[in-house]
Amino acid sequence: MKPAKTLSIIVAVYYNAESLPHLHEQLIQLEEMLHSRQIDLELIFVDDGSGDNSLEQLLKIKAARPATKVINLSRNFGAVAASKTGFQFVTGDAFTMLSADLQEPIEQIVLMVDEWVNGHKFVVAARAARGDPPVTKFFASIYYLLLEFMVIKGYPQGGYDLMLMDKVMLPYLQRSTKNTNPNVYAFWLGFNPRVLSYSRLERQHGRSRWTFRKKLKFLFDTVTGFSVMPIRMLSGFGVFVAFLSFLYGISLVVSAVLGDVEVQGFATLAALISFFSGLILVMLGAIGEYLWRVFDAVSSKPEAVIEETFL
Numbered sequence: 001m002k003p004a005k006t007l008s009i010i011v012a013v014y015y016n017a018e019s020l021p022h023l024h025e026q027l028i029q030l031e032e033m034l035h036s037r038q039i040d041l042e043l044i045f046v047d048d049g050s051g052d053n054s055l056e057q058l059l060k061i062k063a064a065r066p067a068t069k070v071i072n073l074s075r076n077f078g079a080v081a082a083s084k085t086g087f088q089f090v091t092g093d094a095f096t097m098l099s100a101d102l103q104e105p106i107e108q109i110v111l112m113v114d115e116w117v118n119g120h121k122f123v124v125a126a127r128a129a130r131g132d133p134p135v136t137k138f139f140a141s142i143y144y145l146l147l148e149f150m151v152i153k154g155y156p157q158g159g160y161d162l163m164l165m166d167k168v169m170l171p172y173l174q175r176s177t178k179n180t181n182p183n184v185y186a187f188w189l190g191f192n193p194r195v196l197s198y199s200r201l202e203r204q205h206g207r208s209r210w211t212f213r214k215k216l217k218f219l220f221d222t223v224t225g226f227s228v229m230p231i232r233m234l235s236g237f238g239v240f241v242a243f244l245s246f247l248y249g250i251s252l253v254v255s256a257v258l259g260d261v262e263v264q265g266f267a268t269l270a271a272l273i274s275f276f277s278g279l280i281l282v283m284l285g286a287i288g289e290y291l292w293r294v295f296d297a298v299s300s301k302p303e304a305v306i307e308e309t310f311l
Contacts, residue, residue, distance in 0.1 A: 007034060007113060007164075008042040008092030012082035013054050016100035020057040024064070026106045033110050037117070043068045044086045049076035062310055070310040081304040083182060087174045089311075096164040097182070104162050108198045112164040120194035121166035122186065126156035128197040150229045152188055156195060159183070165191075177297045179221040220289060231290065234283045241279070 009027070013020070031041040045068065047055045055072055062068045069089055073082065083097050094116050098104060104125075112123040147155050163186055165173070176185050187193065223230060 004038050005094070005117075006040040006042055006092035008044060008090040008095040009109075010044045010046065010083055010086030010090070010095065010097045011100050012046050012048055012079045012086070012097070013050060013058065013100045014048040014076065014079065014082070015050050015052050015054065017050070017052040017054045017057050019100055019102050020054060020061065023100055023102055024061045026102070028065075030106045030109060034113065037113065039113060039117075040092075042090070042092045044071070044089050045069065046071045046082040046086045047073060048079065048082040049073050059310065071306055072308045072310075074305040074307040077304040080179065080182060084173070084176070085304045085306065087170065090167075090170060093167050094164055095167065095170060096162065099161060103200050105198060108162060108196070109164070111196055112162065115194045115196070116164055116166065120192075121168060122189075122191035123164040123194045123196065124156065124160045124187075125162035125196045125198045126160045127200050146223065147184065150223055152184060155184070155187060161200075162198070163193075177293075178303050179293070179296065181221065221293075230286050234279075234286055238279070238283065241276075 011023070016023075027041075027043060034041050043061075043065070045058050045061070047058060047070070055070075058068075058070045062070050071085060071089065073085065077085075086097070087095075094113070096109065096112070098109070108125050112125060115123045144155070144157055144159050147159075148157070160183060163183060165186060169186060169189060169191065172189055173182060173186065176182065
Protein backbone atom coordinates (compact mmCIF):
# COMPACT_ATOMS: atom_id res chain seq x y z
CA MET A 1 0.00 0.00 0.00
CA LYS A 2 1.34 3.38 -0.98
CA PRO A 3 2.11 5.69 1.95
CA ALA A 4 -0.50 8.40 2.48
CA LYS A 5 1.98 11.28 2.53
CA THR A 6 5.39 12.21 1.13
CA LEU A 7 8.25 14.23 2.58
CA SER A 8 10.57 15.98 0.12
CA ILE A 9 14.16 16.67 1.17
CA ILE A 10 16.30 19.12 -0.78
CA VAL A 11 20.07 18.77 -0.41
CA ALA A 12 22.29 21.50 -1.85
CA VAL A 13 25.69 19.99 -2.67
CA TYR A 14 28.94 21.93 -3.01
CA TYR A 15 32.25 20.10 -2.65
CA ASN A 16 30.67 17.34 -0.54
CA ALA A 17 32.08 14.28 -2.30
CA GLU A 18 33.57 12.93 0.94
CA SER A 19 30.37 13.20 2.98
CA LEU A 20 27.81 12.10 0.37
CA PRO A 21 28.27 8.31 0.81
CA HIS A 22 27.79 8.71 4.56
CA LEU A 23 24.80 10.98 3.99
CA HIS A 24 23.27 8.37 1.70
CA GLU A 25 23.52 5.76 4.45
CA GLN A 26 21.79 8.09 6.90
CA LEU A 27 19.05 8.90 4.40
CA ILE A 28 18.36 5.20 3.89
CA GLN A 29 17.91 4.86 7.65
CA LEU A 30 15.65 7.92 7.61
CA GLU A 31 13.54 6.43 4.81
CA GLU A 32 13.00 3.28 6.85
CA MET A 33 11.92 5.32 9.87
CA LEU A 34 9.52 7.34 7.71
CA HIS A 35 8.04 4.22 6.13
CA SER A 36 7.19 2.97 9.61
CA ARG A 37 5.09 6.14 9.87
CA GLN A 38 3.46 5.58 6.46
CA ILE A 39 5.40 8.45 4.91
CA ASP A 40 7.33 8.22 1.67
CA LEU A 41 10.60 10.05 0.99
CA GLU A 42 11.46 12.17 -2.05
CA LEU A 43 15.16 13.03 -2.35
CA ILE A 44 16.24 16.03 -4.42
CA PHE A 45 19.97 16.71 -4.75
CA VAL A 46 21.18 19.95 -6.36
CA ASP A 47 24.86 20.06 -7.31
CA ASP A 48 25.80 23.73 -7.08
CA GLY A 49 28.73 23.65 -9.49
CA SER A 50 31.01 21.50 -7.34
CA GLY A 51 34.59 21.23 -8.57
CA ASP A 52 35.17 17.79 -7.08
CA ASN A 53 33.46 14.49 -7.93
CA SER A 54 30.25 15.31 -6.05
CA LEU A 55 28.15 14.78 -9.16
CA GLU A 56 29.70 11.34 -9.64
CA GLN A 57 28.77 10.44 -6.08
CA LEU A 58 25.23 11.72 -6.62
CA LEU A 59 24.83 9.56 -9.71
CA LYS A 60 25.96 6.56 -7.67
CA ILE A 61 23.24 7.38 -5.15
CA LYS A 62 20.69 7.59 -7.96
CA ALA A 63 21.88 4.26 -9.35
CA ALA A 64 21.30 2.67 -5.94
CA ARG A 65 17.99 4.50 -5.49
CA PRO A 66 16.47 5.30 -8.92
CA ALA A 67 13.68 7.48 -7.50
CA THR A 68 16.30 10.06 -6.43
CA LYS A 69 16.30 13.35 -8.34
CA VAL A 70 19.66 14.93 -9.21
CA ILE A 71 19.90 18.46 -10.63
CA ASN A 72 23.24 19.76 -11.87
CA LEU A 73 23.70 23.54 -12.11
CA SER A 74 25.96 25.05 -14.75
CA ARG A 75 28.14 26.77 -12.12
CA ASN A 76 28.15 27.79 -8.47
CA PHE A 77 25.20 30.08 -7.78
CA GLY A 78 25.17 29.82 -3.98
CA ALA A 79 23.34 27.67 -1.45
CA VAL A 80 20.19 29.81 -1.51
CA ALA A 81 19.83 29.64 -5.29
CA ALA A 82 20.52 25.90 -5.24
CA SER A 83 17.84 25.31 -2.61
CA LYS A 84 15.33 27.41 -4.51
CA THR A 85 16.10 25.38 -7.63
CA GLY A 86 15.21 22.30 -5.63
CA PHE A 87 11.86 23.85 -4.72
CA GLN A 88 10.84 23.58 -8.38
CA PHE A 89 11.01 19.77 -8.20
CA VAL A 90 9.17 19.27 -4.89
CA THR A 91 6.04 17.14 -5.16
CA GLY A 92 5.69 16.05 -1.52
CA ASP A 93 3.13 17.04 1.08
CA ALA A 94 5.89 18.60 3.18
CA PHE A 95 9.45 19.61 2.41
CA THR A 96 12.69 20.49 4.13
CA MET A 97 16.28 21.43 3.29
CA LEU A 98 19.20 19.39 4.59
CA SER A 99 22.88 20.21 4.63
CA ALA A 100 25.19 17.71 2.96
CA ASP A 101 27.93 18.10 5.58
CA LEU A 102 26.27 15.78 8.16
CA GLN A 103 26.10 18.49 10.84
CA GLU A 104 22.34 18.14 11.17
CA PRO A 105 21.26 14.90 12.93
CA ILE A 106 18.92 12.81 10.82
CA GLU A 107 16.91 11.86 13.91
CA GLN A 108 15.85 15.48 14.23
CA ILE A 109 13.97 15.27 10.94
CA VAL A 110 11.90 12.39 12.32
CA LEU A 111 10.95 14.50 15.33
CA MET A 112 9.97 17.36 13.04
CA VAL A 113 7.90 15.02 10.87
CA ASP A 114 6.01 13.84 13.94
CA GLU A 115 5.13 17.46 14.77
CA TRP A 116 4.00 18.03 11.18
CA VAL A 117 1.80 14.94 11.28
CA ASN A 118 0.26 16.32 14.48
CA GLY A 119 -0.89 19.43 12.60
CA HIS A 120 1.99 21.94 12.71
CA LYS A 121 2.55 23.40 9.24
CA PHE A 122 5.88 25.00 10.14
CA VAL A 123 8.42 23.23 12.34
CA VAL A 124 11.91 24.60 13.04
CA ALA A 125 14.84 23.09 14.93
CA ALA A 126 16.64 25.87 16.80
CA ARG A 127 20.26 25.25 17.71
CA ALA A 128 20.73 24.74 21.44
CA ALA A 129 24.46 24.25 20.93
CA ARG A 130 26.89 24.15 18.05
CA GLY A 131 30.33 22.56 17.77
CA ASP A 132 31.96 25.49 15.98
CA PRO A 133 35.15 27.46 16.75
CA PRO A 134 34.79 30.36 19.25
CA VAL A 135 35.26 32.98 16.51
CA THR A 136 32.45 31.46 14.45
CA LYS A 137 30.18 31.38 17.49
CA PHE A 138 30.98 35.03 18.22
CA PHE A 139 30.09 36.28 14.75
CA ALA A 140 27.02 34.02 14.67
CA SER A 141 25.75 35.59 17.90
CA ILE A 142 26.20 39.08 16.42
CA TYR A 143 24.37 38.00 13.27
CA TYR A 144 21.34 36.73 15.17
CA LEU A 145 21.28 39.79 17.42
CA LEU A 146 21.13 41.98 14.31
CA LEU A 147 18.33 39.81 12.91
CA GLU A 148 16.34 40.19 16.12
CA PHE A 149 16.94 43.96 16.29
CA MET A 150 16.72 45.01 12.64
CA VAL A 151 14.77 42.37 10.75
CA ILE A 152 12.23 40.23 12.61
CA LYS A 153 11.22 39.93 16.23
CA GLY A 154 10.97 36.53 17.86
CA TYR A 155 13.53 34.87 15.60
CA PRO A 156 15.30 32.03 17.48
CA GLN A 157 18.45 33.40 19.10
CA GLY A 158 20.68 30.55 17.98
CA GLY A 159 19.14 30.46 14.54
CA TYR A 160 18.22 27.32 12.67
CA ASP A 161 19.22 25.51 9.51
CA LEU A 162 16.56 22.82 9.79
CA MET A 163 12.96 23.68 9.05
CA LEU A 164 10.12 21.53 7.84
CA MET A 165 7.26 23.17 5.96
CA ASP A 166 3.87 22.05 4.77
CA LYS A 167 3.23 22.22 1.02
CA VAL A 168 0.97 25.24 1.61
CA MET A 169 4.17 27.27 2.09
CA LEU A 170 5.85 26.01 -1.08
CA PRO A 171 4.43 28.56 -3.58
CA TYR A 172 5.67 31.46 -1.44
CA LEU A 173 9.19 30.02 -1.26
CA GLN A 174 9.20 29.38 -5.01
CA ARG A 175 8.20 32.98 -5.76
CA SER A 176 10.58 34.66 -3.33
CA THR A 177 12.96 37.19 -4.88
CA LYS A 178 16.64 36.67 -5.57
CA ASN A 179 19.13 36.50 -2.71
CA THR A 180 16.35 36.05 -0.17
CA ASN A 181 17.23 34.23 3.04
CA PRO A 182 14.75 31.30 2.90
CA ASN A 183 14.86 30.67 6.68
CA VAL A 184 14.01 34.27 7.54
CA TYR A 185 11.47 34.45 4.72
CA ALA A 186 9.67 31.32 5.92
CA PHE A 187 9.57 32.74 9.46
CA TRP A 188 8.35 36.11 8.11
CA LEU A 189 5.38 34.45 6.33
CA GLY A 190 3.67 34.30 9.70
CA PHE A 191 2.90 30.61 10.14
CA ASN A 192 3.08 29.83 13.84
CA PRO A 193 6.29 27.79 14.19
CA ARG A 194 6.66 24.74 16.37
CA VAL A 195 10.18 25.21 17.76
CA LEU A 196 12.28 22.20 18.67
CA SER A 197 15.90 22.25 19.80
CA TYR A 198 18.96 20.26 18.82
CA SER A 199 22.75 20.33 19.07
CA ARG A 200 24.62 20.89 15.83
CA LEU A 201 27.31 18.28 15.20
CA GLU A 202 30.93 18.93 14.32
CA ARG A 203 31.94 18.62 10.69
CA GLN A 204 33.72 15.32 10.06
CA HIS A 205 34.30 15.36 6.30
CA GLY A 206 35.86 18.01 4.08
CA ARG A 207 36.00 21.69 4.92
CA SER A 208 33.36 24.35 4.94
CA ARG A 209 33.09 26.57 1.85
CA TRP A 210 30.90 28.97 3.83
CA THR A 211 33.55 31.72 3.97
CA PHE A 212 33.43 34.93 5.98
CA ARG A 213 32.91 36.92 2.76
CA LYS A 214 29.86 34.81 1.89
CA LYS A 215 28.50 35.17 5.42
CA LEU A 216 28.91 38.96 5.25
CA LYS A 217 27.10 39.11 1.91
CA PHE A 218 24.37 36.90 3.34
CA LEU A 219 23.97 39.33 6.25
CA PHE A 220 23.63 42.31 3.90
CA ASP A 221 21.14 40.45 1.70
CA THR A 222 19.07 39.44 4.73
CA VAL A 223 18.97 42.89 6.29
CA THR A 224 18.29 44.80 3.07
CA GLY A 225 15.80 42.17 1.93
CA PHE A 226 13.59 42.40 5.00
CA SER A 227 14.19 45.73 6.74
CA VAL A 228 14.33 49.44 5.96
CA MET A 229 15.93 50.11 9.34
CA PRO A 230 19.48 50.76 8.01
CA ILE A 231 18.28 53.71 5.94
CA ARG A 232 16.10 54.97 8.77
CA MET A 233 18.98 54.74 11.24
CA LEU A 234 21.25 56.67 8.88
CA SER A 235 18.50 59.22 8.25
CA GLY A 236 17.97 59.62 12.00
CA PHE A 237 21.67 60.08 12.55
CA GLY A 238 21.71 62.65 9.75
CA VAL A 239 18.89 64.58 11.44
CA PHE A 240 20.77 64.43 14.76
CA VAL A 241 23.96 65.75 13.16
CA ALA A 242 22.00 68.49 11.36
CA PHE A 243 20.45 69.51 14.69
CA LEU A 244 23.87 69.71 16.32
CA SER A 245 25.14 71.74 13.36
CA PHE A 246 22.18 74.10 13.78
CA LEU A 247 23.01 74.61 17.45
CA TYR A 248 26.65 75.18 16.55
CA GLY A 249 25.62 77.75 13.96
CA ILE A 250 23.56 79.60 16.56
CA SER A 251 26.54 79.66 18.90
CA LEU A 252 28.70 81.16 16.14
CA VAL A 253 26.12 83.88 15.48
CA VAL A 254 25.92 84.72 19.17
CA SER A 255 29.71 84.79 19.41
CA ALA A 256 29.92 87.08 16.39
CA VAL A 257 27.37 89.48 17.89
CA LEU A 258 29.32 89.57 21.13
CA GLY A 259 32.59 90.04 19.25
CA ASP A 260 34.05 86.85 20.64
CA VAL A 261 34.82 84.84 17.49
CA GLU A 262 37.85 82.54 17.61
CA VAL A 263 39.78 81.44 14.54
CA GLN A 264 39.11 77.75 13.98
CA GLY A 265 42.03 75.36 13.50
CA PHE A 266 42.67 73.50 10.27
CA ALA A 267 42.82 70.09 12.01
CA THR A 268 39.30 70.46 13.41
CA LEU A 269 37.94 71.56 10.04
CA ALA A 270 39.66 68.72 8.19
CA ALA A 271 38.41 66.14 10.70
CA LEU A 272 34.81 67.37 10.37
CA ILE A 273 34.96 67.35 6.57
CA SER A 274 36.40 63.84 6.53
CA PHE A 275 33.78 62.59 8.98
CA PHE A 276 30.80 63.99 7.10
CA SER A 277 32.22 62.89 3.72
CA GLY A 278 32.50 59.36 5.06
CA LEU A 279 28.98 59.55 6.47
CA ILE A 280 27.62 60.64 3.08
CA LEU A 281 29.37 57.73 1.38
CA VAL A 282 27.91 55.29 3.91
CA MET A 283 24.42 56.67 3.29
CA LEU A 284 24.86 56.45 -0.48
CA GLY A 285 26.15 52.90 -0.10
CA ALA A 286 23.08 51.88 1.92
CA ILE A 287 20.76 53.42 -0.67
CA GLY A 288 22.76 51.71 -3.41
CA GLU A 289 22.26 48.30 -1.74
CA TYR A 290 18.49 48.75 -1.88
CA LEU A 291 18.57 50.06 -5.45
CA TRP A 292 20.65 47.07 -6.51
CA ARG A 293 18.11 44.69 -4.98
CA VAL A 294 15.36 46.42 -6.99
CA PHE A 295 17.40 46.18 -10.19
CA ASP A 296 18.30 42.54 -9.54
CA ALA A 297 14.66 41.67 -8.84
CA VAL A 298 13.33 43.21 -12.06
CA SER A 299 16.14 42.03 -14.33
CA SER A 300 15.63 38.98 -16.50
CA LYS A 301 18.69 37.13 -15.22
CA PRO A 302 17.84 33.69 -13.83
CA GLU A 303 18.74 32.97 -10.22
CA ALA A 304 20.34 29.69 -11.28
CA VAL A 305 20.90 27.80 -14.53
CA ILE A 306 20.19 24.06 -14.73
CA GLU A 307 22.69 22.29 -16.97
CA GLU A 308 21.17 18.80 -16.73
CA THR A 309 18.70 16.84 -14.67
CA PHE A 310 18.57 13.16 -13.72
CA LEU A 311 14.97 12.44 -12.73
